[in-house]
Amino acid sequence: MVPAYLASSTRRKHDAVQFCEDAAARMTQRVQISTDALKSYADAVERGFGADADYGQILKVYGEQNLNEARRYSPARLVRVNREVVSGRPDTSLISTSYVERQNLTMRMHMRRLTR
DSSP: OOOOOOOSSSSHHHHHHHHHHHHHHHOOEEEEEEOOSOOHHHHHHHHHHTEEEEEEEEEEEEOOOOOGGGTSSSSSOOEEEEEEEEESSSOGGOOOOOOHHHHHHHHHHHHOOOOO
C-alpha cells in the first residue's frame, strides 16, 4: 500500500515536510515510520505527525573505500547498520528502508524517465 508519494529530484527539507504532512492527513491510526538518517526527515516527521507516530532511523556505516581502478565504481563495504529510536516506541526490528527502496527501484525501472 502506498498512502502518499511525492516525486522530486531533490531531498530538500521542504519536500520532506510536504510529504509528511500529506501522509499524516491520510492516516487514521498511529503509524511506524522508518527513514535513513537525513536530518530533515526528523523535523518533517515531527511537523507532519507530531506525537502520533513511532519513528526510527536507520544509519548504515560503511568501511573505507578501496580506490583501486578496478573497484572505482563499486560501493564501499557495509560495516554495520544502526537502528535508532527518534520518537515514540517503534519496534526496532522493523526499522528498515528496504521496502521503499525496492519500490523506488521498481518504479524507476518501469518508468524510463525516472532512471538516473
